[in-house]
Amino acid sequence: MDHSAPLLEARNISKSFGGIRVLEAVTFDLRRGEVHALVGENGAGKSTLMNIVSGVVPPDSGEMLCENRPIRLQGPRDAQALGISFVHQELALVPQLSVAENVFLGRHPVSHGFVNFREMHARTRQVLGELGREIDPRRPVAELSLAERQLVEIARAVAFESRLIIMDEPTAPLSDHDAEALFRSIRLLRARGVGLIYISHRLKEIFEISDRVTVLRDGRHVLTQPTSEVTHEELVRAMIGAELNDRLRSGAAGSAQSEEALRIQGSISLTVHRGEIVGLAGLAGAGRTRLLEWLFGAGEAHRRTTGEDARPTREVLVNGRRARLRTPVDAVRNGLALVPDDRKTKGLVLGASVLQNIGLAGGRTRFFVRRSHEEQAAQQWIGALRIKVAGLSQPVVYLSGGTQQKVVLAKWLFAGARVFLLDEPTRGIDVGAKAEIYDMIRTLAGGGAAVLMASSELEELMGVADRIVVMHRGRIAGEVSRAEATEERIMHLATGGAD
Amino acid sequence: MSGAARPAPAAKSRHALSPAGLLRRFGPLLGLLILCGALGGASDRFLTADNLLNVCRQSAVNALVSLGQLTVIITGGIDLSVGSILGLCCVMVALLMHAGVPPLISVAAALAIGSALGAINGILLTKLHLPHPFIPTLGMMNVARGLALVISGGFPISELPLGFRFWGAGTIGWIPAPVILVALFCGAFYVFLSRTTIGRDLYAVGGNQQAARLSGVPVDARLVLVYALSGLTAAAGAIVLAGRMNSGFPLAGVGGELDSIAAVVIGGASFLGGVGTVSGTLVGALIMGVLRNGLNLLNVSAAWQTVVIGIVIVAAVWVDIVRQRAAERGSAG
Numbered sequence: 001m002d003h004s005a006p007l008l009e010a011r012n013i014s015k016s017f018g019g020i021r022v023l024e025a026v027t028f029d030l031r032r033g034e035v036h037a038l039v040g041e042n043g044a045g046k047s048t049l050m051n052i053v054s055g056v057v058p059p060d061s062g063e064m065l066c067e068n069r070p071i072r073l074q075g076p077r078d079a080q081a082l083g084i085s086f087v088h089q090e091l092a093l094v095p096q097l098s099v100a101e102n103v104f105l106g107r108h109p110v111s112h113g114f115v116n117f118r119e120m121h122a123r124t125r126q127v128l129g130e131l132g133r134e135i136d137p138r139r140p141v142a143e144l145s146l147a148e149r150q151l152v153e154i155a156r157a158v159a160f161e162s163r164l165i166i167m168d169e170p171t172a173p174l175s176d177h178d179a180e181a182l183f184r185s186i187r188l189l190r191a192r193g194v195g196l197i198y199i200s201h202r203l204k205e206i207f208e209i210s211d212r213v214t215v216l217r218d219g220r221h222v223l224t225q226p227t228s229e230v231t232h233e234e235l236v237r238a239m240i241g242a243e244l245n246d247r248l249r250s251g252a253a254g255s256a257q258s259e260e261a262l263r264i265q266g267s268i269s270l271t272v273h274r275g276e277i278v279g280l281a282g283l284a285g286a287g288r289t290r291l292l293e294w295l296f297g298a299g300e301a302h303r304r305t306t307g308e309d310a311r312p313t314r315e316v317l318v319n320g321r322r323a324r325l326r327t328p329v330d331a332v333r334n335g336l337a338l339v340p341d342d343r344k345t346k347g348l349v350l351g352a353s354v355l356q357n358i359g360l361a362g363g364r365t366r367f368f369v370r371r372s373h374e375e376q377a378a379q380q381w382i383g384a385l386r387i388k389v390a391g392l393s394q395p396v397v398y399l400s401g402g403t404q405q406k407v408v409l410a411k412w413l414f415a416g417a418r419v420f421l422l423d424e425p426t427r428g429i430d431v432g433a434k435a436e437i438y439d440m441i442r443t444l445a446g447g448g449a450a451v452l453m454a455s456s457e458l459e460e461l462m463g464v465a466d467r468i469v470v471m472h473r474g475r476i477a478g479e480v481s482r483a484e485a486t487e488e489r490i491m492h493l494a495t496g497g498a499d
Numbered sequence: 500m501s502g503a504a505r506p507a508p509a510a511k512s513r514h515a516l517s518p519a520g521l522l523r524r525f526g527p528l529l530g531l532l533i534l535c536g537a538l539g540g541a542s543d544r545f546l547t548a549d550n551l552l553n554v555c556r557q558s559a560v561n562a563l564v565s566l567g568q569l570t571v572i573i574t575g576g577i578d579l580s581v582g583s584i585l586g587l588c589c590v591m592v593a594l595l596m597h598a599g600v601p602p603l604i605s606v607a608a609a610l611a612i613g614s615a616l617g618a619i620n621g622i623l624l625t626k627l628h629l630p631h632p633f634i635p636t637l638g639m640m641n642v643a644r645g646l647a648l649v650i651s652g653g654f655p656i657s658e659l660p661l662g663f664r665f666w667g668a669g670t671i672g673w674i675p676a677p678v679i680l681v682a683l684f685c686g687a688f689y690v691f692l693s694r695t696t697i698g699r700d701l702y703a704v705g706g707n708q709q710a711a712r713l714s715g716v717p718v719d720a721r722l723v724l725v726y727a728l729s730g731l732t733a734a735a736g737a738i739v740l741a742g743r744m745n746s747g748f749p750l751a752g753v754g755g756e757l758d759s760i761a762a763v764v765i766g767g768a769s770f771l772g773g774v775g776t777v778s779g780t781l782v783g784a785l786i787m788g789v790l791r792n793g794l795n796l797l798n799v800s801a802a803w804q805t806v807v808i809g810i811v812i813v814a815a816v817w818v819d820i821v822r823q824r825a826a827e828r829g830s831a832g
Contacts, residue, residue: 298713332715346713349706351773360703361714364696371694411714 007195013062030195037210045219054086055079085157100124100137131185147178166197201283203495240487261450266314272450279465280454287474288454296338297325337417341424347408355392362415381410402433422453527782538793558788559677560736567732568759570725575705575772576632580639581733582755587647588737593656593747602663617730621723647749655748667742689777705772765815
């Protein structure tokens, strides 16, 4: 066996989905005993590349070599057989089963036709020991902390004698302390000759843990260098492109008035004035959706499902008055509107008609439905927002993404909302409809509404918002005005760089 | 997904004049008419005024209980406790009257007890965050039946006041009193579900609970309300049944939850929530009643009747799904 040969080499990998190029002749390699970081903005092609490496999707062209031998992966099983493991962001564990059963899921050691629990427990303990951690193999996974569960997932990869482990944003759900422990385990694995591909948005970690770093942008390979030879700024520039684009800057924003429509004070401080559009930037998991849903009184359900008990210590003022927003009912009563990140599951009743969806948030102060009044109002908004529907009774499920989003906006306009919380308002919407949505947002603000808009697309925020507030790990990392906003500056704040 | 994609018919009946829309609205009614025709052909005693009134009288209890069950199923839930609540209220109303409480007050008390037990179902569901309405209502099903047996000592409480018995056994002109009661309830539930903002909320809660919550619908309050309504109609059913049988008996309404669910589902409501009508449910209850009555006239044993009803329930839902798929292909193409 040639020890100097790369564990894995991907040469000129290209891949298209439905005519859209997501990877263009990308080259990537991993040596044994190294941590190779893979960075890039959302949509840069990281996940696709990793899905190809782990056999989930085949490449359109290009070749892959494992220790100089060409390989062809027909599916995840082939990759597993070669010792390639993928530790996913959403951990794939069975909570009811024990640690050991999860580690050996599907490959229990068997003797005489029965599962050999003694051997399974002993080997699990040994593997966890190699990762520098002690967890009782008999404990059910449901009892473990997130960090421990992640370790079980890694232990599974080690128990399968994986030589190549891919980790996708492993520290996203972890505290700093747990992240440190994870890094210790990663270093132990590296010392044993395992190669790790480490995907993260947190550049700080990449400098801490990785040996080399590769940047992808728009499906192309931008750079691969030893981490010690690049700076934070160089990485950011490589991720977003050298020339800073000041497109989309023509908008009619700037109608902000001095009156405060929304103020949050406490662990997060933020103000939105009437007529103002405030952008909310941050990487995936920075807490933008959490903040908006908490503002809207919808945080309770989230806390219940995650078992988190830390109530945010902050108060909210709407139009200068303290508001108790404990449920969405309170929020609607205070004139707030939430356009959620996922309109299909959170914004619309898909099976119901256009009319029913537009009427969903309003008119609840009355006992009887005023049908003709509602039909008239709905027709008005359909005209004003240029919503392309066959009729009020058409079910919204068959409408296009852009049209559905307009129905969600019409719902809140009908309810008379004055403070709009928009979460990824153009996600999954085609370009033409996006421009229409931007116009609507500007029109809203022009009419004196306050808009707080979260988006992962920096260009969009820079084009629409008067100010951009940047979040990092649940906190506000800084704020940039429209005039001084550059992608570089926002990314710097969003990746934890100091202001 | 296929269920979520179904249009909720309540607020759009005026627009649904396409052949598919007509079939959707009148499918269960068509089924009922065909069934009546077939039974009329098989037995000359079936299509007589007396017998048809008798069918209506026999269907009244299930029709009442099904109305409450309908509101629960529209929200995507299920109420397994209605049969037992009916039994407990049946015993309670009889006991109260035997204790000298005036019939009117006894009836009011029974309705209050039914509503309160239903509300407890809703509160357990929303406040304890039990995973599915199956759980609290299954618990209530056992608790209420047990209490009915404990309170009555297991024996029927017979000989009830004449005025009380009117709502189960009396007539107004030639129309049975329970039929009039059902008509009043149907009217009230129709207005409630299709003309009030609260009724409209129920379809939204069943169609997409999360979207409803994030649009400011007080979801928990709506859920408590529908289970209370379900308890209320179960109690109303108890009063009709006790009046008709001249007895409050602790095993009243055994299996009633399943009959009501069957009526609602045969009537075109979706088990996934968001879809269901009063008219469909009424027709569903009548189909169940007509089947039992007709098979009796044809001397089919009770055991075989049960088999037939089981087949009809599955067939009705299957036909609905086939029709719905055809409609979806129609609107997709």
